[in-house]
Amino acid sequence: MSFLGVGLSYRRAHREALLAGAGPRVLELLPDHFFAEPEALEALAERYTLVFHDVGLSLATAGEPSELRARRARIAALVARTRPVLFSDHLALTRSPGGIDLGHLAPAWLTPALLEHLSRRVCALQDALGVPVALENIAAPFVIPGGMPEAEFLARLVERTGCGLLLDLTNLLLSARNEGADARRRLQEYPLHAVRQVHLAGGFRDRRGVWVDSHSEPVEDESYALLADLRLGATGLVAIVIERDDKLPELAQLMLDVERARRVWEGTA
Amino acid sequence: MLAAFQEAFVALAADAAARRCFARDAAAYLAGFELDEAERAALCAIPREQLESYARSLVAKRWGELARVVPLSLRVAPSLRERHRAWALEHPARVRDDVLSPGAAEGLRALAPLCARLTAHEGEAPYAADLLAFEVLRAASGEDGLPRSLRSRFALAELAERVARGLLPIDPELAPTELRFERERVSWRPA
Numbered sequence: 305m306s307f308l309g310v311g312l313s314y315r316r317a318h319r320e321a322l323l324a325g326a327g328p329r330v331l332e333l334l335p336d337h338f339f340a341e342p343e344a345l346e347a348l349a350e351r352y353t354l355v356f357h358d359v360g361l362s363l364a365t366a367g368e369p370s371e372l373r374a375r376r377a378r379i380a381a382l383v384a385r386t387r388p389v390l391f392s393d394h395l396a397l398t399r400s401p402g403g404i405d406l407g408h409l410a411p412a413w414l415t416p417a418l419l420e421h422l423s424r425r426v427c428a429l430q431d432a433l434g435v436p437v438a439l440e441n442i443a444a445p446f447v448i449p450g451g452m453p454e455a456e457f458l459a460r461l462v463e464r465t466g467c468g469l470l471l472d473l474t475n476l477l478l479s480a481r482n483e484g485a486d487a488r489r490r491l492q493e494y495p496l497h498a499v500r501q502v503h504l505a506g507g508f509r510d511r512r513g514v515w516v517d518s519h520s521e522p523v524e525d526e527s528y529a530l531l532a533d534l535r536l537g538a539t540g541l542v543a544i545v546i547e548r549d550d551k552l553p554e555l556a557q558l559m560l561d562v563e564r565a566r567r568v569w570e571g572t573a
Numbered sequence: 574m575l576a577a578f579q580e581a582f583v584a585l586a587a588d589a590a591a592r593r594c595f596a597r598d599a600a601a602y603l604a605g606f607e608l609d610e611a612e613r614a615a616l617c618a619i620p621r622e623q624l625e626s627y628a629r630s631l632v633a634k635r636w637g638e639l640a641r642v643v644p645l646s647l648r649v650a651p652s653l654r655e656r657h658r659a660w661a662l663e664h665p666a667r668v669r670d671d672v673l674s675p676g677a678a679e680g681l682r683a684l685a686p687l688c689a690r691l692t693a694h695e696g697e698a699p700y701a702a703d704l705l706a707f708e709v710l711r712a713a714s715g716e717d718g719l720p721r722s723l724r725s726r727f728a729l730a731e732l733a734e735r736v737a738r739g740l741l742p743i744d745p746e747l748a749p750t751e752l753r754f755e756r757e758r759v760s761w762r763p764a
Contacts, residue, residue, distance in 0.1 A: 338717050339672035366576035371670040378672070400583035401576040405666040407675055408634050410586060410627075413615055417575050445630070446623040448582070450615045512626065 305436075305542050307502075308353050308389065310566045313547045314559055321555040323347055326489030329564045331387070332357050332545040342382055345348075345436045348384040355472075355501060355543055356388045363425045363439070364397040364412035371403075376432055383433050390500055390542055391429075392438040392470040395422075395458065411444040414451035419460055426465045429494045436469035441508070443475035443517035447483070455493035468540070473530040474523070478507050478515035491530055496537030504531065504565060505547040520550035523561055531568050544569060574607050581616060586628050587665035596621070632661045637694040638676040639683065642712040645736045648706040649698050653705070656690050657683060673716050680709035700727045700745060707733055707752065714754035724753045730761050 311330025314322070316337075321327070338345045348354065358377055383391065396409040412418055428566040430437045439461065441454055451457070458469060471494060480487035506521030523546060531544070546561050567573040581603060584591040595602040603613050636657050640647060647653055660683060669678050688702040698704075703725040710721045723729070728748040735742055749764035 336672070336674075340718065366578075366579055369668070371668050374670055397579060397583070399668050400580050402580050403668045404580075404583045405668040406583060406631055407638070407666055407679075408631055410583065413578060413582070415575075421575060432750055445627040446620055448615055449618040449679075450611060456699050 305389065305540075307541055307562070307569075308543050310544045310562045310569070311353075311355070312545070312555075312562060313357070313545055313549075314348070315549070317552055318555045318558075323351065323450065325351065326555055326559070327352060328559065329353060330355060330543045332543075332547075334358065335382050336360060336375075338382060338452075339378050341490065342385060345382065345386050353543075354386055354388040355390040355392070355545065356383065357440075357545075358391070358393045359409065360398055361393045361429070362396070362398040363393055363422060364418060365399055366401045366421060368425065368428075369399075369401065369403065372399075376429065380432050383435055388435060390436050390438060390468070391433050392440055392501060394440045394442050395454070395461075396442045400528075405535055409442045411442065411446065412446055413448040414454060414457040416450075417569045419457060419464070422461060423464045426461065426467050430465070430467065436468055436500060438470040440470035440503065441479075441494075442473050443472070443478050443515075445514075454494070455490070455495075458498075459495040459507050462495050462498040467498075469495065469498045470501040470503060471534070472503035472505070472517075473534070474503065474505045474507060475517055475529045477524070477527055477530060478517050481515045486529060488533055491533055492537075496534065498544045499534065499538040499540060500540060502531065502534065502538075502541065502544045503547055504528070504544065504561075506540070518550060519547045523565075528564065528568050528573075531565065532571075532573070535569065535571065541569075574609075574612075577606045577608055578612045579614070581608065581612075582619075583667070585616070585619075585624060587631060589628070589662040592625065592628065593698065632658055634677050635661050635666060635675075636758040638674070639679040640676075640678040642674075642680050643705055643708045644731055646701065646708055648736055649704055649741060650691055652694075652697070653691075660686050660690070671717055673713055677709065677713045677716050681713055684709050698741070698743070700725070700729070700732055700742070703727055703729055704733060704736070710752075710754050711759055715757050718756050720753060720755045722754070724764055725750050725752065728761075729747055730759060 309329030311328045313332045330431045332355045335356050399405045480490050504523045504527050505519045506523050507517045544565050691702040693696045707729045714721050726747050750761050751764045752761040
């Protein structure tokens with residue numbers, strides 16, 4: 305699949321403007337926003353190339369509890385209906401095997417046992433959805449000591465399953481800052497040939513001095529610099545998506561970021 | 574064992590009682606799970622401050638999601654935020670198998686305990702608990718289409734309208750009402 309373009313994460317506040325055709329080439333949707341109202345997807349699917357992005361499959365959670373199988377089935381139904389070009393979720397857990405719901409992404413302990421488990425989950429997911437699957441690196445609030453480095457873990461997962469990566473450059477940047485690491489050097493440790501999608505967003509530094517991936521600020525210059533660095537290695541990139549949740553600007557304002565990302569990726573910035 | 578490790582880890586992140594127990598005696602806490610030496614060492618090596626900070630952020634996120642579906646209740650009972658925080662710290666959320674948004678799901682989880690606390694406190698408006706139930710049930714039925722009902726001592730739909738207009742009735746007349754929520758529709762009749 306060749307590069308399809310730069311897009312935005314869909315937010316309901318922009319729906320009318322998007323349906324009027326003012327949007328980017330690619331739209332990223334959270335499928336659970338459409339579980340109760342799948343028909344609302346149709347009009348968007350007619351106008352835009354879609355990628356699906358979930359935060360709730362908790363792929364790292366041991367076993368596969370019934371609620372997660374049910375969620376996968378709901379997502380598969382939406383995929384069959386609108387044929388997104390890519391599906392992604394995170395290298396993380398959002399619940400325990402016994403049923404405690406964290407409501408947010410938690411770092412997983414990156415061990416060989418988890419690799420074994422995750423390989424099975426990803427293969428099953430690819431079979432169930434019938435579209436390419438990519439896993440995203442999270443902005444980890446901390447790292448559970450004693451596991452593999454994330455880049456090595458993802459490289460092994462790619463090798464075992466053939467899945468892709470959704471490389472969130474802002475997560476990478478903020479995690480590197482919080483750990484005192486060099487983000488540009490760290491970027492080169494990832495299996496860049498497997499990157500299918502990129503996320504860009506903006507965060508802030510909280511009162512304790514910790515960088516938080518809040519999706520509430522414009523994309524930083526340093527994230528764009530990482531995107532420029534990625535050009536050499538990410539030969540299989542399909543889409544770049546800019547995420548914004550809080551302090552949501554008008555669609556036209558976000559389209560300026562889309563345009564900047566496009567120019568950086570094409571090397572014309 | 575992967576499952577046991579994750580159970581112990583998630584409990585630490587989601588349950589203040591588990592963190593207190595862990596801080597008091599980590600070995601005793603971890604003895605409740607089937608873990609090997611490396612797993613116990615990994616959990617003990619997680620920086621405590623970062624874990625605590627993460628745990629607080631989870632509770633704040635639960636509140637943030639709930640606050641989106643109960644804006645009127647929050648006007649009537651600003652204490653709701655702190656009441657929810659105190660409850661959520663000690664009560665990890667259980668997974669639900671439904672199509673509800675995180676806010677409506679958290680509302681259903683927290684409804685009974687928050688209503689009990691609002692009702693028990695004399696300083697709260699007498700209709701605060703019922704208004705909370707009104708907003709949560711309306712949001713849930715609006716999302717999943719399932720019918721739900723509520724019995725109140727007050728004409729809640731009217732009260733909700735007045736609060737939405739910026740009025741905060743202090744001592745509204747009693748008007749027992751039965752309400753029914755079905756998709757976007759709310760109907761009511763005298764009880």
